[in-house]
Amino acid sequence: xxxxxxxxxxxxxxxxxxxxxxxxxxxxxxxxxxxxxxxxxxxxxxxxxxxxxxxxxxxxxxxxxxxxxxxxxxxxxxxxxxxxxxxxxxxxxxxxxxxxxxxxxxxxxxxxxxxxxxxxxxxxxxxxxxxxxxxxxxxxxxxxxxxxxxxxxxxxxxxxxxxxxxxxxxxxxxxxxxxxxxxxxxxxxxxxxxxxxxxxxxxxxxxxxxxxxxxxxxxxxxxxxxxx
Numbered sequence: 001x002x003x004x005x006x007x008x009x010x011x012x013x014x015x016x017x018x019x020x021x022x023x024x025x026x027x028x029x030x031x032x033x034x035x036x037x038x039x040x041x042x043x044x045x046x047x048x049x050x051x052x053x054x055x056x057x058x059x060x061x062x063x064x065x066x067x068x069x070x071x072x073x074x075x076x077x078x079x080x081x082x083x084x085x086x087x088x089x090x091x092x093x094x095x096x097x098x099x100x101x102x103x104x105x106x107x108x109x110x111x112x113x114x115x116x117x118x119x120x121x122x123x124x125x126x127x128x129x130x131x132x133x134x135x136x137x138x139x140x141x142x143x144x145x146x147x148x149x150x151x152x153x154x155x156x157x158x159x160x161x162x163x164x165x166x167x168x169x170x171x172x173x174x175x176x177x178x179x180x181x182x183x184x185x186x187x188x189x190x191x192x193x194x195x196x197x198x199x200x201x202x203x204x205x206x207x208x209x210x211x212x213x214x215x216x217x218x219x220x221x222x223x224x225x226x227x228x
Contacts, residue, residue, distance in 0.1 A: 002079070002082045002083075002086070003055070003058060003059050003062055003082060003085075003086065004059075006055060006086045006089070006090075007052075007055055007056075007059065007227065008227055010048060010051055010052055010055060010090075011052070011223075011224040011227045012224075013044075013048050014045075014048040014049065014052065014220070014224060015220070015221070015224045017041055017044040017045055017048060017119075018041070018045065018118070018119040018220045018221075019220070019221060021033075021041065021119065022118045022119060025118070033120075035105070038120045038125075039101055039104075039105045039120075041119060041120045042101050042104070042120045042121065042122070042125065043097050043098060043101040044097075045119065045120070045121060045220075046093075046096070046097040046100055046101065046122075047093055047094055047096075047097035047098075049196065049219070050092075050093030050096060050097060050147045051089050051090050051092075051093050052192065053093075053147050053148055053151045053152075053192070053193070053196070054088065054089035054092055054093065054147070054151060055086070055089040055090075056151065056155065056185070056188065056189055056192065056193075057089075057151040057154050057155055058085045058086070058089055059185055060154070060155040060158040060159065060185065060189070061085075061154075061158055062077055062082075063158065063159075063162060063181065063182050063185065064158040064159075064161055064162055065077050066181075067162050067165055067166065067178055067181070067182075068161055068162060068165045093147060096143055096146075096147065100122070100139070100140075100143060103136060103139065104122060104125055104126070104136065107129045107130075107131075107133070107136065108129065108130045108131060109128050109129060109130065110130040111128070111130070112128065113128065115128070116213075117212070117213055117216070118213060118216070118217075119216070119220065121199070121216060122140055122200065123199060123200075123202070123212055124212070140200055141200075141201065143200075144196075144197065144200040144201055148193060148196050148197055148200065149197065151193075152189070152193040152197075155189055155193075159182070159186065162178075162182060165178075166178045166179060184226070187226065188223055188226060188227070191218055191219070191222065191223050191226075192218075192219050192223050194218075195215045195216070195218040195219045196219050198215055199212065199215055199216060199219075
């Protein structure tokens with residue numbers, strides 16, 4: 001339960017960054033925020049979102065070892081290894097989150113300062129930037145590949161091996177037990193990586209604001225709700 005506890009605490013932090021502010025804006029119908037608070041929320045959203053991506057990958061590896069190498073599990077996934085993987089998931093994305101936030105808020109903003117969104121994310125902020133944002137969009141793509149696409153591919157490989165081993169289990173009860181162990185994690189993985197990929201790989205000029213808000217609700221509100 002060590003990794004699951006970390007994941008639960010991470011989701012609490014992630015929700016705390018977005019949902020209370022969203023509820024306050026809905027109740028007051030004001031939605032005013034300072035530039036510093038806007039930057040801080042974006043930084044925390046990117047950092048916690050990246051940490052969730054790495055932690056989901058770690059959990060997939062944990063399931064792989066448990067199902068495919070059960071006799072080696074206590075040795076491979078001992079407490080020290082779990083702590084090291086958890087720390088890497090929490091800390092590994094901090095430079096990227098801070099760096100991307102600083103890059104976005106160093107751009108020139110002019111004209112409207114109204115954001116049609118319920119929290120401060122990269123796509124809606126980029127729409128307020130004056131001038132060419134091509135370089136910034138390219139860095140968003142690179143960060144997306146590193147923190148979303150690559151971990152997702154590792155999870156797919158892990159589950160490919162898991163499913164192959166589950167199919168080899170002779171008893172139907174054993175197969176059901178193995179699948180039930182992974183099903184909740186797999187649902188979260190598909191929803192999180194699917195919606196996050198659509199959000200950050202879609203150019204700002206082509207992204208509908210209404211669609212963007214609905215997609216964002218999945219990885220900021222719905223997935224934490226599914227968290228046990």
